[in-house]
Amino acid sequence: MAVLNITYQGQSADYDLEIDYAASDADIRRIAVEVVRSGGVRGLHIAGLGDDAFSFYVVDRLTSSTGEQRIYLRPKVPFGGR
Amino acid sequence: MRIVFCGVGALGSTAVLCCRNLDAELRLVDFDRVESKNLSAQWFVKQSVGKNKAEAVRLQLGNFYGIKAEALGVRLGAHNAAQLLDGCALAVDCFDNADSRVALSEAARARGVPLVHAALAADGSFALVRWDERFVPDREDAAGQATCEGGEHLPMIGVVAATLARTIQDFVRTGARHDSMVSLSGTTRTA
Numbered sequence: 277m278a279v280l281n282i283t284y285q286g287q288s289a290d291y292d293l294e295i296d297y298a299a300s301d302a303d304i305r306r307i308a309v310e311v312v313r314s315g316g317v318r319g320l321h322i323a324g325l326g327d328d329a330f331s332f333y334v335v336d337r338l339t340s341s342t343g344e345q346r347i348y349l350r351p352k353v354p355f356g357g358r
Numbered sequence: 359m360r361i362v363f364c365g366v367g368a369l370g371s372t373a374v375l376c377c378r379n380l381d382a383e384l385r386l387v388d389f390d391r392v393e394s395k396n397l398s399a400q401w402f403v404k405q406s407v408g409k410n411k412a413e414a415v416r417l418q419l420g421n422f423y424g425i426k427a428e429a430l431g432v433r434l435g436a437h438n439a440a441q442l443l444d445g446c447a448l449a450v451d452c453f454d455n456a457d458s459r460v461a462l463s464e465a466a467r468a469r470g471v472p473l474v475h476a477a478l479a480a481d482g483s484f485a486l487v488r489w490d491e492r493f494v495p496d497r498e499d500a501a502g503q504a505t506c507e508g509g510e511h512l513p514m515i516g517v518v519a520a521t522l523a524r525t526i527q528d529f530v531r532t533g534a535r536h537d538s539m540v541s542l543s544g545t546t547r548t549a
Contacts, residue, residue: 286483286542319543334496338548348548350539351484352496353477355454 278345282308282317284329289320297337297345305330308349359447359530360385364434364462366415368515369476369522370452371401374415376523378425380530386412387442389433398509434458439465448529450522451475456495463490472529476522482511485518485540487525492537492549514542521545 280293291311295303308330315321322329336348361377362385363370374384388411392402406414410431419425434442434453439461443449449466451473453459459475466473473490480498521538528534537549 283484283539283541288484288539288541288543288546338492340549346548348539350486351479351481352498353479353484353486354456354496354498355478355480 278347280304280308280311281346281348281350282312282320283348283350284312284320284322284325287320289317291317293347297347301335304335304347304349305333359383360445361448361450361526361530362387362443362446363450363452364388364442365452365454365458366411367396367452367454368400368511369478369519370450371411371415372515372519373450373452373476373522373526374419374427375401376520377526378419378423380527382448382530384419384425384427385430385442385446386415386427387430387432387434388412388415389431399512399515434462436461436464440469443469443471446471448526449473450526451477452522456497459495463493463495466490472535474522474525474529474535476518478511478515478518482514483542485514485521486538487518487522487540488537489535489549491535514540517545 278293278297280291311317312320312322313325333349338346360383363374364387366386366388390411392406392409392411392414394407396402402414412429412431416427416429419427443465449471451459451462475493476487478485518540525536538545538547
């Protein structure tokens, strides 16, 4: 079990992920599309989300100070705002 | 304590402004020059146009607040990173490209200097403030991608810079190393 946090178009929400923490990045992106489309992520429901919506997103795997395993699916952040 | 800000564009210049009351010496590193278009999203004033960015921030801190800082108008790379970090107890990465971030990370790790990164998405909708031990730099999707320089992202830049400044403040006061992510819906501490 892990918590998947998805950030899309500036909105961010958590989803309880009932799969192995070590699932591949491709699996995480696929699952994210499905759960956002289906309305499974509270506050982040986009019925028409494209299959490739998260293709260029980064998957971060972090363990919190309380031992909770969290997976972050997020946009790339290349800039300091030059 | 001496803190070096690497990159004083949008995030860096605004974060320096928010760190002006810290009990620390500030070192500013940036090779770039202030352009008119920067005035809409970076902490520069009209009189700074044409000046080196590090020098411009140094002058503004001195003229507006009577605060002294050190300005180094050079491009940080593997050849000079160690020298630019010399004597610093904290490094702050506000660069806009992965190569500079990597050079800074390698130098900071080699010298044992704590390093915190701040980084923005191209569309200004998301950002990270993350300590070096948990940070991997992202590269642009395409060379020459837009870099949040339009004024429409100024509120987000302000939130991210303030989050970074608070992170620096916490570190200076207690040694804590907090990570945060910033989206349009709010700021979340992630470590």
